[in-house]
Amino acid sequence: MSLxxxxxxxxxxxxxxxxxxxxxxxxxxxxxxxxxxxxxxFIYFLQFLSDIxxxxxxxxxxxxxxxxxxxxxxxxxLSLLFALLITGIGSxxxxxSIYYLSKEKEDLGSFYVYLLxxxxxxxxxxxxxxxIVLYTFWELTSFSSFLLIGxxxxxxRSRYGAQKSMLITVFGGLAMLGGFLLLYLxxxxxxxxxxxxxxxxxxxxxxxxxxxxxxxLGAFTKSAQFPFHIWLPDAMEAPTPVSAxxxxxxMVKAGIYLVARLSPIFAAQxxxxxxxxxxxxxxxxxxxxxxxxxxxxxxxxxxxxxSQLGLIMSLLGVGAAALHYSFLDDNLYxxxxxxxxxxxxxxxxxxxxxxxxxxxxxxxxxxxDIRKLGxxxxxxxxxxxxxxxxxxSMAGLPPFxxxxxxxxxxxxxxxxxxxxxxxxxxxxxxxxxxxxxxSVFTFVYSMLLLFKTFTGDFKPxxxxxxxxxxxxxxxxxxxxxxxxxxxxxxFPNILSAxxxxxxxxxxxxxxxxxxxEYNSHISFWHGFTPELYMTIGIIIFGAFLYVTLPxxxxxxxxxxxxxxxxxxxxxxxxxxxxxxxxxxxxxMNGSIRTYMIYILISFVGIxxxxxxxxxxxxxxxxxxxxxxxYEVVLGIIIFGAxxxxxxxxxxxxxxxxxxxxxxxxxxxxxLFRAPDLVLTQLVIETISVALFLLAFYHLPKINRKExxxxxxxxxxxxxxxxxxxxxxxxxxxxxxxxxxxxxxxxVENTAEKAGGFNMVNVILVDFRGFDTMFEIAVLGIAAxxxxxxxxxxxxxxxxx
Amino acid sequence: MKTNDxxxxxxxxxxxxxxxxxxxxxxxxxxxxxGGGFVGGLLTSGxxxxxxxxxxxKTVANxxxxxxxxxxxxxxxxxxxxxxxxxxxxVPFLTHAFGELTIPILGELHLNTAVLFDIGVxxxxxxxxxxxxxxxxxxx
Numbered sequence: 001m002s003l004x005x006x007x008x009x010x011x012x013x014x015x016x017x018x019x020x021x022x023x024x025x026x027x028x029x030x031x032x033x034x035x036x037x038x039x040x041x042f043i044y045f046l047q048f049l050s051d052i053x054x055x056x057x058x059x060x061x062x063x064x065x066x067x068x069x070x071x072x073x074x075x076x077x078l079s080l081l082f083a084l085l086i087t088g089i090g091s092x093x094x095x096x097s098i099y100y101l102s103k104e105k106e107d108l109g110s111f112y113v114y115l116l117x118x119x120x121x122x123x124x125x126x127x128x129x130x131x132i133v134l135y136t137f138w139e140l141t142s143f144s145s146f147l148l149i150g151x152x153x154x155x156x157r158s159r160y161g162a163q164k165s166m167l168i169t170v171f172g173g174l175a176m177l178g179g180f181l182l183l184y185l186x187x188x189x190x191x192x193x194x195x196x197x198x199x200x201x202x203x204x205x206x207x208x209x210x211x212x213x214x215x216x217l218g219a220f221t222k223s224a225q226f227p228f229h230i231w232l233p234d235a236m237e238a239p240t241p242v243s244a245x246x247x248x249x250x251m252v253k254a255g256i257y258l259v260a261r262l263s264p265i266f267a268a269q270x271x272x273x274x275x276x277x278x279x280x281x282x283x284x285x286x287x288x289x290x291x292x293x294x295x296x297x298x299x300x301x302x303x304x305x306x307s308q309l310g311l312i313m314s315l316l317g318v319g320a321a322a323l324h325y326s327f328l329d330d331n332l333y334x335x336x337x338x339x340x341x342x343x344x345x346x347x348x349x350x351x352x353x354x355x356x357x358x359x360x361x362x363x364x365x366x367x368x369d370i371r372k373l374g375x376x377x378x379x380x381x382x383x384x385x386x387x388x389x390x391x392x393s394m395a396g397l398p399p400f401x402x403x404x405x406x407x408x409x410x411x412x413x414x415x416x417x418x419x420x421x422x423x424x425x426x427x428x429x430x431x432x433x434x435x436x437x438x439s440v441f442t443f444v445y446s447m448l449l450l451f452k453t454f455t456g457d458f459k460p461x462x463x464x465x466x467x468x469x470x471x472x473x474x475x476x477x478x479x480x481x482x483x484x485x486x487x488x489x490x491f492p493n494i495l496s497a498x499x500x501x502x503x504x505x506x507x508x509x510x511x512x513x514x515x516x517e518y519n520s521h522i523s524f525w526h527g528f529t530p531e532l533y534m535t536i537g538i539i540i541f542g543a544f545l546y547v548t549l550p551x552x553x554x555x556x557x558x559x560x561x562x563x564x565x566x567x568x569x570x571x572x573x574x575x576x577x578x579x580x581x582x583x584x585x586x587x588m589n590g591s592i593r594t595y596m597i598y599i600l601i602s603f604v605g606i607x608x609x610x611x612x613x614x615x616x617x618x619x620x621x622x623x624x625x626x627x628x629x630y631e632v633v634l635g636i637i638i639f640g641a642x643x644x645x646x647x648x649x650x651x652x653x654x655x656x657x658x659x660x661x662x663x664x665x666x667x668x669x670x671l672f673r674a675p676d677l678v679l680t681q682l683v684i685e686t687i688s689v690a691l692f693l694l695a696f697y698h699l700p701k702i703n704r705k706e707x708x709x710x711x712x713x714x715x716x717x718x719x720x721x722x723x724x725x726x727x728x729x730x731x732x733x734x735x736x737x738x739x740x741x742x743x744x745x746x747v748e749n750t751a752e753k754a755g756g757f758n759m760v761n762v763i764l765v766d767f768r769g770f771d772t773m774f775e776i777a778v779l780g781i782a783a784x785x786x787x788x789x790x791x792x793x794x795x796x797x798x799x800x
Numbered sequence: 801m802k803t804n805d806x807x808x809x810x811x812x813x814x815x816x817x818x819x820x821x822x823x824x825x826x827x828x829x830x831x832x833x834x835g836g837g838f839v840g841g842l843l844t845s846g847x848x849x850x851x852x853x854x855x856x857x858k859t860v861a862n863x864x865x866x867x868x869x870x871x872x873x874x875x876x877x878x879x880x881x882x883x884x885x886x887x888x889x890x891v892p893f894l895t896h897a898f899g900e901l902t903i904p905i906l907g908e909l910h911l912n913t914a915v916l917f918d919i920g921v922x923x924x925x926x927x928x929x930x931x932x933x934x935x936x937x938x939x940x
Binding site: 772 | 826829830831832833834835836837838839842843846868869872873875876879880883893894896898899910912914917918920921924925927928929931932935936938939
């Protein structure tokens with residue numbers, strides 16, 4: 001086990017000790033230990049930075065080698081980027097949570113166990129090369145996210161949000177597993193690296209497109225893409241550190257990671273381009289449009305996260321087009337991948353800081369409702385500054401890092417127009433237009449977030465607490481993130497050489513030959529390009545929309561509630577529940593008669609089908625014995641007795657008739673020369689008729705009407721069907737004897753080998769004595785059962 | 801008023817012995833003629849049932865102080881034990897052996913281990929049927 005594996009498992013292992021630390025060391029806030037661990041991990045991963053430019057690190061330990069499932073940890077640019085995000089933001093969130101969660105009031109033991117579980121799972125997702133291992137960790141992230149959302153489990157909304165996110169992400173996760181298995185079927189390996197090397201062989205495979213779609217389902221549900229984004233706003237019931245960590249910086253980017261990671265496999269397909277870019281761009285606009293109408297700060301941020309994830313997703317989709325151009329140097333679409341990675345980092349920084357800011361506001365004022373907040377600028381100046389940096393970066397204003405990635409995004413979208421594959425020449429023009437509209441709304445909600453909270457009238461009477469500036473420890477993590485926003489804004493190239501280029505290389509390895517470098521340079525001022533005019537347009541039009549929001553904001557109310565996806569989800573859940581209950585009630589009605597009918601109809605149906613399918617019916621009179629007078633007479637008697645059972649008015653008549661049937665069967669045995677059977681049949685028939693009479697005698701007096709068996713057409717048809725099909729099978733089986741009976745062996749050997757002359761008995765006790773042994777065991781069990789039923793009447797004993 | 805069952809009881813005294821004898825005959829004849837443990841067992845319990853009909857349960861329980869549940873167990877032990885016995889001779893489970901054996905007084909006998917197994921069947925059948933009938937008879 002290498003150090004790399006230890007690093008991945010470290011959070012999971014450390015989680016075991018958290019409850020002890022929490023119980024034993026009550027004076028120290030448990031978060032400090034978590035903070036320490038994540039800082040160590042962060043530093044550990046930082047040291048890979050210099051390595052991954054030249055080579056990739058791969059370590060394998062066997063897990064289930066016979067199935068090709070090995071835990072291969074693999075570090076390249078993309079994995080490292082995510083690992084750094086996870087551990088870096090993780091340490092900041094741990095630090096923040098120390099001040100956010102009270103040591104006395106909260107169950108910190110559970111919280112940090114969940115958080116560490118999540119961190120370990122997330123590291124596992126991004127660092128494993130094996131698809132099954134990736135899936136395992138993937139579900140662990142869903143699971144730990146479920147636990148974290150439901151952290152305040154006594155709140156109904158928390159439980160609702162946790163359940164919703166669980167259902168949606170696990171649905172996607174299972175779809176993804178299906179996609180992985182299809183990939184395995186096509187390539188015979190679970191290793192991503194090996195699958196990538198086989199890509200050209202499998203594109204024509206019929207499983208290829210289903211695998212693509214299934215994998216994308218997993219990515220879209222996890223990364224909250226339309227229409228699966230609905231779980232994210234409800235996940236905001238989690239504690240704010242969790243929202244900052246999971247639902248802005250890391251977990252929701254797992255889907256992005258997956259898309260980026262599998263791009264080398266699928267990206268050459270038009271389907272991939274359309275799905276990823278199309279859903280991404282639509283999610284971007286839809287979510288930013290919806291963010292404007294929210295009144296809860298965290299809800300705004302949730303929709304904003306969805307929208308930004310859509311942005312990254314669409315960039316990855318457009319980046320996929322790069323594969324269709326072999327020249328790296330003037331490849332416009334490679335820049336899209338580049339922008340995606342850059343925005344991924346930027347989003348983690350500014351969204352993390354914004355969530356923390358919102359948490360501070362919530363913590364210090366007691367509310368997150370923008371209708372109650374306002375005028376906090378003078379009271380919380382530091383928080384305001386961080387919020388300003390964060391929101392301006394989110395809106396894409398200079399000089400922050402969001403501006404740069406937004407410019408690159410717009411540039412990529414403009415370049416899409418010139419794409420001449422996948423029918424883009426006709427529909428491509430939609431991309432920059434939709435992107436622009438989405439960006440305008442992004443601008444509007446960013447301004448809303450900032451100005452509604454911090455400017456305007458101060459309304460102390462609406463707040464639950466008297467607001468004041470947060471403690472320094474709580475401010476430190478958002479300050480660090482805010483500082484990063486500014487630093488990356490002014491010096492973007494420190495990122496580009498160290499991490500973005502290796503990451504882009506990992507996303508599009510086919511384009512980049514060995515030793516070749518994709519040199520990117522993020523220039524702050526890129527000249528008078530279309531995207532600059534678009535940004536100016538965004539600012540002007542966004543400002544106009546922001547000012548006139550009260551007038552046009554009414555259109556949100558025009559949207560019928562019934563068309564929202566949440567409504568579909570809720571109703572779907574209710575319908576599924578009531579529907580399945582109705583379905584179960586409709587066929588599980590508790591009546592034995594109905595179940596018998598199901599069983600017998602299936603019996604008849606399956607047998608009829610197979611007889612017709614196999615053309616098995618045959619009937620020959622060849623080899624049949626002649627029918628004698630006795631058989632005919634006995635047949636008539638047994639038929640008459642059977643009919644009597646059915647039509648008799650009294651039960652007593654039926655019992656006697658049943659006895660008659662039994663004795664006639666004994667007579668048949670006489671006729672067919674089976675003396676042992678005759679003896680047994682006679683005695684057994686006598687005993688069972690006596691038992692029937694006993695049961696009859698003890699029938700309850702109430703409802704003891706004598707009446708015929710009522711005629712039901714279904715019963716008659718089913719009974720006739722069973723009779724006919726069994727008869728047909730008997731005829732066909734008789735006519736299709738394939739080989740001689742083995743009875744000749746017994747005839748020859750009964751006396752010689754077993755020392756007896758009664759062949760039946762010798763078979764029963766000697767040749768097949770094993771069966772007899774268990775048959776007498778059955779008898780014994782029946783006797784003990786009857787004894788138990790009659791003697792052991794627990795319910796009556798209770799009455800005494 | 802209690803009815804007087806003197807005829808029934810007297811006849812039973814004789815007939816039940818005849819049935820028992822017949823049952824034993826059927827049982828021992830089983831290997832060569834129709835019959836065997838199963839029918840023998842059923843007929844034996846038939847004889848006891850006749851006693852039950854003529855007398856009451858208590859009288860029969862006094863004169864035949866047998867717990868028939870134990871009879872079932874003994875029967876099963878016989879059957880399984882016969883099977884296990886074959887292991888002593890290093891042959892598969894339930895392998896029977898037979899042979900001619902000369903025993904003083906009785907003379908030359910044809911003996912078969914399958915009869916031991918059949919005794920198991922016999923006892924299990926008697927025990928089961930009697931347990932069932934007695935239990936139902938006692939329950940109200």
